[in-house]
Amino acid sequence: MRRIAVLGATGSIGRSTLDVIQRHPDRYQVTLLSAHRSVDDMEVLCRAHQPTHAVMGDPDAAAALAERLTDLSAVTVESGAAFLDDLVAEPNVDSVVAGIVGFAGLRPTLSAARAGKTILLANKEALVSAGGLFMETVRQGGATLLPVDSEHNAMHQCLPVASDGRPDMVDVEKIILTASGGPFRGRSRSSLDAVTPAEACAHPNWSMGQKISVDSATLANKGLELAEACWLFDRSPDEIEIVVHPQSIVHSMIRYRDGSVLAQLGQPDMRTPIAYCLAWPERVDAGVEALDIVSAGRLDFEAPDLEAFPCLALAQWAISQPGGMCVFSAANEIAVAAFLSGEIRFTDIHKVIDAALKATDLAEPDSLDAVQALDQKAREAAQESIASGLTRSGS
Numbered sequence: 081m082r083r084i085a086v087l088g089a090t091g092s093i094g095r096s097t098l099d100v101i102q103r104h105p106d107r108y109q110v111t112l113l114s115a116h117r118s119v120d121d122m123e124v125l126c127r128a129h130q131p132t133h134a135v136m137g138d139p140d141a142a143a144a145l146a147e148r149l150t151d152l153s154a155v156t157v158e159s160g161a162a163f164l165d166d167l168v169a170e171p172n173v174d175s176v177v178a179g180i181v182g183f184a185g186l187r188p189t190l191s192a193a194r195a196g197k198t199i200l201l202a203n204k205e206a207l208v209s210a211g212g213l214f215m216e217t218v219r220q221g222g223a224t225l226l227p228v229d230s231e232h233n234a235m236h237q238c239l240p241v242a243s244d245g246r247p248d249m250v251d252v253e254k255i256i257l258t259a260s261g262g263p264f265r266g267r268s269r270s271s272l273d274a275v276t277p278a279e280a281c282a283h284p285n286w287s288m289g290q291k292i293s294v295d296s297a298t299l300a301n302k303g304l305e306l307a308e309a310c311w312l313f314d315r316s317p318d319e320i321e322i323v324v325h326p327q328s329i330v331h332s333m334i335r336y337r338d339g340s341v342l343a344q345l346g347q348p349d350m351r352t353p354i355a356y357c358l359a360w361p362e363r364v365d366a367g368v369e370a371l372d373i374v375s376a377g378r379l380d381f382e383a384p385d386l387e388a389f390p391c392l393a394l395a396q397w398a399i400s401q402p403g404g405m406c407v408f409s410a411a412n413e414i415a416v417a418a419f420l421s422g423e424i425r426f427t428d429i430h431k432v433i434d435a436a437l438k439a440t441d442l443a444e445p446d447s448l449d450a451v452q453a454l455d456q457k458a459r460e461a462a463q464e465s466i467a468s469g470l471t472r473s474g475s
């Protein structure tokens with residue numbers, strides 16, 4: 081029986097994880113659930129999964145949840161990030177699903193790494209922001225790091241992997257990272273000025289949380305994933321090729337030195353990579369409909385349009401700068417929130433990130449304090465650029 085902590089339980093990744101877990105009560109037991117402030121959803125999840133602990137980021141939400149669960153004496157409700165950091169490291173947790181969105185997921189994920197847990201990593205912003213520090217913490221803690229992100233999960237599946245989960249890259253020539261292209265694939269930059277949050281969140285293939293949906297529409301997500309792949313597979317950006325594949329059936333590929341290219345195919349359903357990580361190195365039923373390759377019909381591939389989607393080009397530059405992706409990711413979080421609340425246009429997102437990269441002193445953060453300080457500076461620079469209206473001038 082593996083004991084699982086699901087961070088971000090009420091989100092898209094959290095729900096997909098709990099769906100897979102529910103299919104295998106003989107293998108998995110949920111011991112910890114966490115969410116930010118959705119009390120109604122958490123009440124339902126706590127009743128269904130009966131974790132030992134439920135942690136709400138928001139104190140008022142924690143108080144409300146505790147009130148609702150007075151009849152469930154087995155579930156202790158806690159509030160705040162510090163509790164989460166401690167609880168993921170407890171001996172009653174074997175695997176931690178890092179499903180919180182954004183930088184907020186960094187601390188508990190690092191805590192799980194320090195405690196040597198198996199980490200099922202969806203929260204790419206944590207890895208991208210803390211980079212070398214994150215990977216070193218995993219190594220020192222003796223943790224096992226398994227990628228949930230579908231592309232990186234595909235890469236992991238196409239590589240020989242050691243018993244500690246680490247991939248063997250010795251014969252690899254190139255990683256081919258696929259991108260769906262998002263809802264605006266094929267559109268010109270000038271046609272994107274007036275797109276709405278609802279249009280940006282309407283992903284053609286995947287159903288996901290709002291932030292990653294917008295990131296997929298700007299291709300900032302592919303920039304984050306490029307950095308994610310560099311860290312997970314110890315590659316430089318020029319050893320990773322980004323290819324747009326609109327059907328989202330091939331989830332990424334590995335090209336070996338003998339010319340072989342291995343691809344992982346599957347439905348665009350996160351339950352497959354989640355089930356792979358939960359059961360690794362075994363396989364379990366994920367509840368995913370079988371892929372019908374004949375009805376899928378065709379697999380297309382094309383180069384990404386960096387002119388229409390400048391966030392990807394910006395990420396490719398930022399990766400080469402010390403601390404650059406920490407600033408990119410923080411500024412992107414601020415810009416996406418501002419776009420979703422109607423403060424800025426879709427085409428302003430890359431300008432906010434660009435302004436933050438220019439306004440922040442870039443340096444490689446070598447401690448958690450340094451990562452948090454750099455993230456904070458980037459957020460302030462991004463807010464400032466939005467407040468000053470700079471993003472509205474020119475393109």
Ligand code: NAD
Nearest residue numbers: 088089090091092093115116137180181184202203288289
């Ligand atoms: P989501 O918005 O659906 O869910 C986010 C979860 O995080 C919620 O449970 C929310 O309560 C919690 N949360 C948000 N802010 C928090 C805070 N400050 N403190 C504590 N908890 C907080 O997001 P999602 O789509 O499930 O994405 C989660 C992560 O997984 C992201 O990093 C995303 O990039 C990554 N990811 C998602 C998908 C997908 O298909 N959804 C695929 C690949 C990677």
Ligand code: MG
Nearest residue numbers: 229230231305
């Ligand atoms: Mg992905």
